[in-house]
Amino acid sequence: MRLEKLGIYNFRNLQHVDMRELCSFNFIHGINGSGKTSILEAIHTLALTRSFRSRKMDTVISYEKEDLTVRGELRTRFRPHNTIIGVRRPRKGAVLVKVDGDKLSTAGQLAGVLPVQVINPASFELLEGGPGVRRQYLDWGVFHVKHSGFFEYWPRYRKALQQRNSLLRRGNIDASLLAPWDRELEAMGALIHDARGKHFALLAAAFESIYSRVLASVAASGVDAPPLTMSMTAGWKDGEQSLGDSLSVNLAGDIRAGFTRSGPHRADIEFRVGKLAAGDVLSRGQIKTLVCALKLAQSRVLLDQGISTVFLVDDLAAELDERRCKAVFKELVELDVQVFASSVRRSDLNDDWCMSRALKRFHVEHGVVSEC
Template identity: 25%
Template sequence: MHVTHLSLADFRSYAGAEVELDPGVSSFIGPNGQGKTNLVEAIGYLATLSSHRVSSDTPLVRMGAERAVIRAAVTEGEREQLVELELNPGRANRARLNRSTQVRPRDLLGVVRTVLFAPEDLHLVKGDPGERRRFLDDLVTARAPRLAGVRADYERVLKQRNTLLKSAAMARRHGGRGVDLSTLDVWDQHLARSGAELLARRLALVAALRPLADKAYERLAPGGGPVGLEYRGSAERANEEAAGAGSDVTASRDELYEVLLAALATARAQEIERGVTLVGPHRDDLVLRLGELPAKGYASHGEAWSLSLALRLASYDLLKEEGPEPVLVLDDVFAELDARRRERLAELVAGGEQVLVTAAVEQDVPGVLSGTRFAVAEGRVTRE
């Protein structure tokens, strides 16, 4: 899979941009703040319906504009598709696929597949659990795009349930009339059902990633492992199922549904008191280990970088095994790495069907990644 053309209108710093892309390596070179990352961010948005830099769409629309448009032509074997997304902050985004408007944004998932390496990846190791949950869920959705609907259902039910719990907690604290909690059992069932689907996919993903991440880390930092990935569930019995998944025994959705339902029942009194849902995939974590120690708090800066890169390489290898080879995006990564890791990473990704690299100076791009060069300056992208 590769992107053959990228078109932007009022996206970030670009009033308009048209970029023809080739298979193989393409590098975007220019000083910081000139719009290099904006180009690869747009491609990543088409793949995930989110940005790796910001949590809302508002910053993605050029100052003074009402909307932004990202359009890309994508080739997969003999098949060519045109993907278009209109970003409308505060309103629903609009999508088109092969010029048809009868699609939802999430119907675009899977048309473009990317694996992104960025400086923000260090948060996978050193950041809070939300960073690792997002990593898992984005990869789950890349493997099975229909899971976007499951994620949306889970978030919707979680929001409704939290609203009910918060109202009950506030009424109790202020001595008002009790809130009717008769619908809580129904919300529990909905949350456990979508949560079990998401949890089952996460457990299967972690089991698949373990050997790939360990192998990737060894290639980046020989002798520095082994790497361990442990899924830590907020429901005690979910941890037992996660341990089973580590032996390639994946828990069934029905089993996980019962686990979550029981955990919600056990936590109910505490949840009503605190006004928030305390059990479910939104409270879980992926624990990363180097040897016997957890990476968070113990890994050096170099080790943390190697581990975060290993997770991305493992993601790339997994997606490549299961479907079209994803587009590799390396956004200003080489400037963050020492010479040894820089060369090893470049050698590992150089053979990708399409590799997009951003760098402030040409010297930051290893020689093995020779290919098409674009100069980016003052909102213009020029092929050299």
């Protein structure tokens, strides 16, 4: 899958951008505030109808404009013609999404058409942030796996969780009122945990391989990667009791807390070096390398199932030294994914990192984009 054309209109300081004949690697340069990151942000909006920088999309719309539009043309391996996606976000009213001219009834129907992964400064919260960040990372991969059922299971689980929590906040209630929601939580929770577990097993294997290669590439003496392990926790004492039993045993505590403390919504991924939390042992450079390897591993797992992703890499040179950047790009070449990468200086993104893959460079100045 390749994004071949990109049109951006009224997106921050990008009034009218037309990018054509996009390549495997697309490097975008410009000083801070020029609009280079906004191009990556626009691609993310094309894929998911939302920005990776701001939750309030009205702040993304250009000053004194009523809406923004992003349009893209995708070439896919299994379709005889390109897929055309259009996303329009007005200041007021609902988002409008079209695929090949057909209006989608919900923005959620767009999910999966253009899978994107972001590597930017916020990505490094994956290790140091809360469990919710890691669940989001894991579920991104589970969601894109064909026939995982996650798209069906999660909304049902979330609805049951909301209903149960609403009852818990009442205080001392009859357990019979909770029973139907407990049954739904147990049924959907087991399916979610199973889908996550299958994906995690593949993810852990891919991560171990990629992380070892990246670390070996940057090590001066080619030393082995540190003995880092990753494991997934269910969100309850899985193996000791079922989710239904956990909900029953912890009911009194849930009533006191006013929310449900057991279930997939409490799952996490743990990273350890020996018995210590990896975040307490690894250097900043190692943490950032680890996170990049995690992102790459997601794409490896999906690629093995015939699903290609697009990478949006924002100013990696500001986060990693040249050796680590080169190692990350080597893996991107190996994955054969499409990459859009930004940097302040042209020299921050080396032609050699693309290993003879098709490359195009763009310069951004005051919201005006030109090839360079």
